[in-house]
Amino acid sequence: MTDTGTTTADEAPAPAPAPPPAPRRRRWLRWVALGTSVLVLAATGVGWALYQKLNGNIRTDRDTAEELARHENERPAAAGGEVQNILLLGSDSRDGANAEYGRGGTERADTTILLHLPADRSDATAVSLPRDLMVDIPGCSRPDGGTTRPQFAQFNWAFEYGGAACTIRTVERLTGIRVDHHLIVDFSGFKELVDALGGVEVCLREEVHDQDAHLDLDAGRQTLYGADALGFVRARKSFDGSDTQRIERQQQFLGSLVKKTRSNGVLLNPAKLYPVLNAATSALTADTGLDSLRELYDLVRSLREIPEEQVRFLTVPRRPYAQDGNRDELVQPAADRLFTLLRDDLPVPVDDEPDADGSAGEGADDTSPSPGPTPTYRGTTAARDVCTQEGAGNGAN
DSSP: OOOOSOOOGGGSOOOOOOOOOOHHHHHHHHHHHHHHHHHHHHHHHHHHHHHHHHHHHSEEOHHHHHHHHHTGGGSOOOOOTTOEEEEEEEEOOOSGGGGGGSOOOSOOEEEEEEEEEOTTOSOEEEEEOOTTBEEEEOOOBOTTSOBOOOEEEETTHHHHHHHHHHHHHHHHHHHOOOOOEEEEEOHHHHHHHHHHTTOEEEEESSOEEETTTTEEEOSEEEEEOHHHHHHHHHOOTTTTSOHHHHHHHHHHHHHHHHHHHHHTTGGGOHHHHHHHHHHHHHHEEEOTTSOSHHHHHHHHHHHTTSOGGGEEEEEOOEEEETTEEEEEEEOTTHHHHHHHHHHTTOOOOEEOOBOTTSOBSOOTTOOOOOSSSSOOEEEEETTSOGGGSTTTGGGOO
């Protein structure tokens, strides 16, 4: 047969043998896997350590819970559901790191805000209660073991003589609203929080110099840090001397702080979040329902989606007390209407449009809302520019 030049299957060349395993490559993969495992475990360990540190920063106020339990039968019923009413107290203690702001001694709460969070978290309403408001204060247990007598006196006496429990009972008696939780913020922690945020913007109509508050500020728009921020929210003498004006500055500052927190993306930026959380938790004393990082985070997360224009700040309607112009009294029925709206978890209409002079709302002696069956309360929101808020006026730049 003639050879055609083709190759039969039996004559096909054998395939090349597979290369031997590469020991170096296998060893490299094992080291990568081992290194990755070590990094994951280390990150988990560091994360847990940081969590434990932040959690440990928060001081728990168990004494208040025990004292309130003894008076449970006189307290309003809880709203139930997802509604929360949180009392925020600014501690004015002059001990320890706060000694530079005055003599040590009895702790005070010159800043008191009732924060109402509705069930649907569509808004947040913060109502300031003036320290000089004349109210009925119940008989309260003193830190030294004694008991105060029931009295009609200025509001901040409740904290000075009976602590947070006495203040909560006084607020509940005044408003008919159950206080679900409370948070106490101290001076030094406040300063550290502001610094961790990179300062907070404010606006002043005129320059301010206040030796008692350690304050020297120029007029106009500016960013305040630690000590200056604290002086701004505390000062009285260098402004008009009234607690009304100080409350308006505190509300302006808080609105700007909320805006700064959101604009910086703090909650989504770990590099910024940790210093802020460390400062915030170090400044806090909380009840047993808000004394953990997880509980505080859940609270903040529920507020994150509220639009800035729906974060409202107002002051309970009040006017100079008839028997002492240096004290305040409620304006009725406006105050009771406000308390009813909050108690029934209904929206509080707030007018934050500036008047002709740049201020929001009416004068210090006329804080009643607009007339009518559904009043509109004067206040401000976190969305407002600081240079259109009360105290900024037309001189702000």
